[in-house]
Structures are given as structure tokens and as C-alpha cells.
Amino acid sequence: MKRISTPDVRAIIPASVVLQRLHDEAPADHFTLGWLMGSLHKRSFGIIMLLLAVVAIAPGASIVAGVLLIIPAFQMIAGQPAPVFPRRIAAHPLPTQHLAALVQRAVPLLRYLEKVIYPRWPAPFEPTKRLVGAVVLILSASLVFVPIPLSNVIPALVIALISLAYLEEDGLVLLIALLGAVIVITIELTAVWETILGAKWIVGLW
Numbered sequence: 001m002k003r004i005s006t007p008d009v010r011a012i013i014p015a016s017v018v019l020q021r022l023h024d025e026a027p028a029d030h031f032t033l034g035w036l037m038g039s040l041h042k043r044s045f046g047i048i049m050l051l052l053a054v055v056a057i058a059p060g061a062s063i064v065a066g067v068l069l070i071i072p073a074f075q076m077i078a079g080q081p082a083p084v085f086p087r088r089i090a091a092h093p094l095p096t097q098h099l100a101a102l103v104q105r106a107v108p109l110l111r112y113l114e115k116v117i118y119p120r121w122p123a124p125f126e127p128t129k130r131l132v133g134a135v136v137l138i139l140s141a142s143l144v145f146v147p148i149p150l151s152n153v154i155p156a157l158v159i160a161l162i163s164l165a166y167l168e169e170d171g172l173v174l175l176i177a178l179l180g181a182v183i184v185i186t187i188e189l190t191a192v193w194e195t196i197l198g199a200k201w202i203v204g205l206w
């Protein structure tokens with residue numbers, strides 16, 4: 001008797017599919033972070049971090065995106081099931097056209113990346129979530145507090161890679177991204193320390 005294969009209901013839905021559905025179901029004029037959280041459910045941490053990381057690549061928006069990234073990062077460390085933003089932020093209307101433009105640019109790239117980023121090397125969910133939250137928190141703080149021109153680009157790209165690997169449950173790419181984060185954090189801390197030493201030397205000349 002021929003065995004009929006059935007789809008795996010536990011299969012991970014690719015992030016590109018999730019974002020496309022989000023685009024298709026978005027309100028016509030404005031959306032809120034509260035609506036976004038309700039639409040994403042358990043994928044909300046990964047999607048929110050991915051979207052904010054893409055926004056953080058732009059120099060003018062990196063500080064705001066970094067501050068917003070700190071919120072879900074803290075909540076991941078605390079083990080919350082989904083991000084919760086303050087009511088004023090969650091209910092603030094945002095133009096749907098901005099979300100649509102961001103998703104339309106991200107989806108084709110995600111579809112390409114998903115050829116090499118896919119579920120493998122499974123890791124314990126809760127410890128992984130807390131570790132990702134801790135690393136994203138440190139990288140987000142660097143977006144806000146490190147006063148070096150263009151210093152936002154690399155941390156934002158690393159956060160985006162971590163978020164995508166976390167979303168796709170790709171343990172291999174997540175490990176690589178976390179190692180990359182350690183390198184970035186080390187370089188930035190060294191740069192900040194050198195800046196402090198240089199400032200003290202200049203002050204000492206007066």
C-alpha cells in the first residue's frame with residue numbers, strides 16, 4: 001500500500017511569507033504596533049527585531065530604532081511570550097505606506113536569504129530566546145550610545161541576521177551571527193575606550 005505523505009503542521013513558516021501576509025492584511029491608512037503584535041503572535045519578537053534592525057541601518061533613524069529594540073530585548077531576557085510596548089507607543093498610528101514600502105523591499109531579499117537560512121541545529125527555545133535578547137540588548141545600546149559616525153550600520157546588520165536566524169530557527173546561522181556580535185561588541189568597546197583615553201589626554205594638555 002502506497003504511503004501518503006502529510007504536511008508537517010509544525011513546519012516553520014518562512015519570514016518572507018509572514019511579512020507578505022502582514023502586508024496583505026494591513027489596514028488601508030494607518031497601523032499600530034498593537035495591531036502588529038496581535039497579527040504576529042509568537043513570531044512577533046523576531047519580526048519586530050528584524051523590521052527595527054532594517055530601519056536602524058539608516059543613520060537618521062538608528063537612535064529611535066535602537067531605543068525601540070531595547071524594549072523587546074529586555075522582554076526576551078525576562079521570558080515574556082511576546083513583546084509589549086507602552087500603551088502610548090503601541091496605540092500610536094503609523095502610516096501603512098511606510099510599512100508596505102519596508103516589506104516590499106525586504107521580502108525579495110528574504111526569499112533569497114531563505115535559500116541558505118532554514119530550520120536546522122535546533123536549540124532549546126527559552127535559553128536561546130534569553131541569549132538572543134541579551135545580545136540584541138547590547139547591540140541596541142551601541143546604536144544609541146556609541147557616538148561614532150556610521151557605527152550603526154554593522155550592529156544593525158548583525159541584529160537583522162540574528163533576528164532572521166532566530167525566526168527561521170536556524171541554529172547554525174544563529175551561532176555564526178552571535179559570534180559576529182561578540183566581535184562587533186568587542187571592537188566597539190575598544191573604540192569607545194580609545195576615545196575616552198584620547199579625550200583624557202587632550203584634557204590633560206590644558
